[in-house]
C-alpha cells in the first residue's frame with residue numbers, strides 16, 4: 237500500500253544549523269493498517285507526514301503508493317490518494333466558504349478537473365447524509381460559513397473532507413491536540429468509526445500515549461529521525477503507558493522529551 241524506502245531528510249546541510257530530520261526510514265503499511273506514531277520533540281514525525289503528503293521532497297529514498305513511486309508528484313497531485321487532517325482546525329477548511337461549498341471542493345478533489353463547485357439537489361442530499369454521520373447537527377447548517385463553526389466542528393468537517401473520496405492513505409497530524417478533552421474525544425471516536433467503516437490505511441501522529449496505545453493495530457516510536465520500535469497488534473494489546481515509556485527509554489537511552497506529551 238504505502239512504502240517508504242530508505243527515506244532521509246536533512247535541513248540546512250553543511251551549516252551550523254544542520255538538522256537530521258529523517259535517517260533511512262524504511263516503512264511499509266499494509267492495506268487497512270491504522271498506525272499510531274509517537275516520539276520525542278524533533279524526532280521527525282511532522283517531516284515524515286510532510287514527505288508522504290508531498291509538502292517536501294526527501295533528499296534520499298523513495299515513497300511509493302501501490303508500488304508506484306510518488307516522490308516526483310506535487311502535493312496537489314497526491315491529494316487524490318492522500319487525505320490529511322492537521323492539528324490546526326483552521327487548516328483543513330476554507331472559512332469564507334459555506335459547509336456545502338467546502339464539501340463540494342473536497343468532492344471535486346477526488347474526481348479530477350472540469351467538475352464545477354456548484355451544489356445541485358443530488359449533491360446536497362449526499363452532503364447532508366455524509367454530515368449526518370458525524371452526529372453533531374452539521375447536516376442542518378449546509379449554508380453556514382465554516383468560519384462560524386467551533387474548533388471541534390471544523391475538525392469534524394476536516395475529517396469528513398479528508399476522507400470523502402476514500403483516500404488510499406489518511407494522514408492525521410495531531411488532529412485532536414488543539415481541542416479540549418471532550419471535543420478531542422468526539423473527534424477520536426469519529427476517526428475510529430470512519431477509519432473502520434471505510435477500511436482506511438491510516439497514519440496518526442499523537443502526543444497522547446493512551447490514545448496511541450488504544451487506537452489502531454500498530455504503533456511506531458520515532459527518535460532522532462529513526463523508527464526505533466514498531467509494535468504489532470498482539471504486543472500492543474498488552475501495553476500500558478508506563479511500559480511504553482519504559483521501552484522508549486531502554487531503546488533510545490534517554491527519557492522521551494516531549495513537551496506536549498499527554499499520558500492518558
Ligand SMILES: Nc1ncnc2c1ncn2[C@@H]1O[C@H](COP(=O)(O)OP(=O)(O)OP(=O)(O)O)[C@@H](O)[C@H]1O
Nearest residue numbers: 247255256257275276277278279280281282283284
Ligand atoms: N523547515 C525546517 N527547517 C529546518 N529544520 C527543520 C525544519 N522542519 C523541521 N526541522 C528540524 O528537523 C527535525 C525534525 O523535526 P519535525 O518537526 O519533523 O519533528 P517532530 O517529531 O514533528 O517534532 P515535534 O513533536 O516537536 O513537533 C527537528 O530537529 C527540527 O528542528
